[in-house]
Amino acid sequence: MTTPPALDTAATTTHGAKLSRSLGVGGNVLITLSGISPASSVFILGGAALAVYGTGVFWGFALAGVISLLIAYCYAELGSRHPIAGGDYSLVSRVLGPASGAAVFLISLVTLPLIVAIFALGVADYLGVAIAGLDPLWTAIVVIVLATVTACFNIRANAWVTGAFLVVEMAALALLAVLGLVHVERPITDLLDPQALDTATGGLAPLGIAGLVLAITQGIFSYNGYGGAIYFAEETRNARRSIARAVIWSAVITVLAELVPLTAILLGADSLEELFGAALPVETFLSARSGDAITIVVLVAVALAIVNAIIAIALQSGRLLFAAARDRALPAAVATPLATISPATRMPVAATVVMGALALAACFIPFDVLLNATGSTLAFSYGFIALAALVVRRQSDAAARAGEDLTGTFRMPLYPLAPVVSLIAIASIFVIGILDPAQWVSLGIAIGIVVAGFAYYGLYLRRNPGTAHLLAAEDDEWEPAK
Template sequence: MSSPNPPSGTAAPASPTLDTAATTTHGGQLSRSLGVGGNVLITLSGISPASSVFILGGAALAGYGTGVFWGFALAGVISILIAFCYAELASRHPIAGGDYSLVSRVLGPASGAAVFFIGMVSLPLIIAIFALGVADYLGFALAGLDPLATALIVIVLATVTACFNIRTNAWVTGVFLFIELAALALLAVLGLVHIERPITDLFDSQALDAATGGLAPLGIAGLVLAVTQGIFSYNGYGGAVYFAEETKNAKRAIARAVLWSAVITVIAELVPLTAVLLGADSLEELFGAGLPVESFLASRAGDTVTVVVLIAIALAIINAIIAIALQSGRLLFAAARDQAMPAALARPLGRVSARTSMPVAATIVMGVIALAACFIPFDVLLNATGSTLAFSYGFIALAAFVVRRSPAAHGTYRMPLWPAPPVLALVAIITIFVIGILDPAQWLSLTIAFGIVAAGYLYFVLYLRHRPGVLHLIDASDDPDDLDGTPVAAGEGRGA
């Protein structure tokens, strides 16, 4: 696949004043060795389209029926809008640390602290959630696996793998990603070669009526919830930003990595789900099945193929854990390098391994937190992560709305139709919050998310605000390798 062109033009690069110390930390430096393709491989692995289709997509089919078609299509549009926001922000500030780094530099350290707390809680908990589900899929080949023991082993192996150099991780995740995309391709083919109904049947959103066993119209609230499920299913394309300092020509390339990751994810999930809806023998039986996607696969391909595919899903989940472990390590590393924590913690966590050019200490610490999270009740894990995504996207959309108050450097990606993408994304996120507030089942998740954000702001008020000059928000966009890879003579740069 050829490298994409951003949807809008970018200015021709010039020779800016550069800071060779921008990505150097305690004598170490992240290795700028990924191309756009390598970044996309790791990012897509963290999204795990296959497990999203089988787990989240299956749950959506059971709950929202044919509303999944419109719900996931609209979610795809919203996701692309948010991807535009990520692309412009990351092009201006191609820095390891993901949402935290972007928000800190655009909205300020108070909001940055809130987003840092979101990441510090959600990333390890997501790893734990994924790991605890691995045994359910590996169990088709290895009966009797204990979910907790399996999760602990998987997290240890994933954390160790995440400490290898970034190119090795790109190859490892790329192999796993190929397997899960092949599983999705098989699912799409099975649905499209045996089409049972025209696509126009999907335009009228209907879901299973538990009382009658037949189909009934899906209300607007149900459709909005289907959109929410789709947004969550597509989530992760912003993960490309975590590897900005390891991506060549990052000022231009990181926008492409974000946009390609978002577009591929939407296609890779929406097409097979639509194929399942078109190819199922009976929509009532599909929506009433305990595991709708697996049920469709078994009816079309047989039990043996189904077992093979489900093992592939287990590998996809493990792959996602590796990718998220990579991201979480860079979050903690970036905050430590910014000195957003006491020096006794920042010094070791901000180091880069001289051998692998990886933030090993930060990655291991996040892995240990994920191990501890495995002992938290599963429903608590789900509630603690359920609404944090909307907050993260809200901060990113707001940052993308205000970012143009400051001039952009040459070569910076500019999203098309600004400010429409961040405004529309904010409207969608506010709608999701309103629906959540009206649904008592979402109150616990929203309360926990509000609490995490409040804790971040409180951390700023009680600690960071009283340490003027300590927070050191370096900008890796000043790294000479960001633009054309041509080093700058010593002494030409600006002090960090």
């Protein structure tokens, strides 16, 4: 019997549960982009950035796009080398070791349900333009329940559902871009000198370097999510080759889908002073250019985009908990049911439902606490990914010298430029957080989560070596593409 090719090796499991390898690159990208939700990022994060950083958003989001693409290269090489469900946790634990993996697992375990709760609590604000009197809490609860149920369907069905929603939100972004570019009020050279609204005078004033760096930080946060493609590695055909393409395509599309409409708004707004001074800059621009009726339709589309993001994040959350349970990084009594796969849908239903329940519970946490708890964790996650990207190349070279077949794996160009620049950018974010007292609570919570993760490893996993068993890529079962 001939040995099957290594190209499709992708960590199905050694515990008998198999996810359905039925996604192509396109299906993976559809779900990943849905989790990013470019439309809600433009309206919520982009709008907030316009109000604070003015035309600095152009440079800030452009430079953030470059940094995001560099981080995407890190994800791509890591995911190609270890195409295993579980996202950041699976990558970091296999490259940097189980201690770092435990820290990243706890970051994701805490933040993913909180992000779902934040998104869900915001649905009523946008859906309320069409349906008056919606209660934010009950709307969030209904949305999370429906999203969790949907996330338990088979992965191809979820790709179709999220893809349909994604078309709607991309159309909304295309409309914003067209409205700005058909009535250009100023040349693009006006955006090269970053200026923000001076609340004291009501006019524009130069944006300092600190403000520009903060705009970059906002852009990085707005683009976040392209690494989510890794969560679906075990459900993607030809994973070693395909997963890198899914990550990079998701990052490129996200940057363009957000940067182009924001730039169009800056070029097409009648008055930059009025735009930056508006409570909701993007909605204000849309209403002025298209009228109230179209604005309502677009805001409903944004609400659907948020719901779509919740479905996609619910899919990612389930795979995080499933992967950790399958790795035996949890106590056996908990891990056994969470590591099961539904025979009907070939989905980690139990893990998905548990993460949905955590998101429901998070809806009852005060909103400012939710924001503080998620604010600085992204920088820690990216830091671990960049460090892992520096290490994985040496591991891959050593494996190749030892005779391992790495055909089809992705190797980022200009190594080690991407991880080094990413680490410098992340270090800058930490410095800004330390210097800004307003960020101390968020930064403190993030540090506390990371410390708790290392403590969990030291106090439990390390003391129970028979419990923890990380699946190594070379131990994975081979499953032919379907």
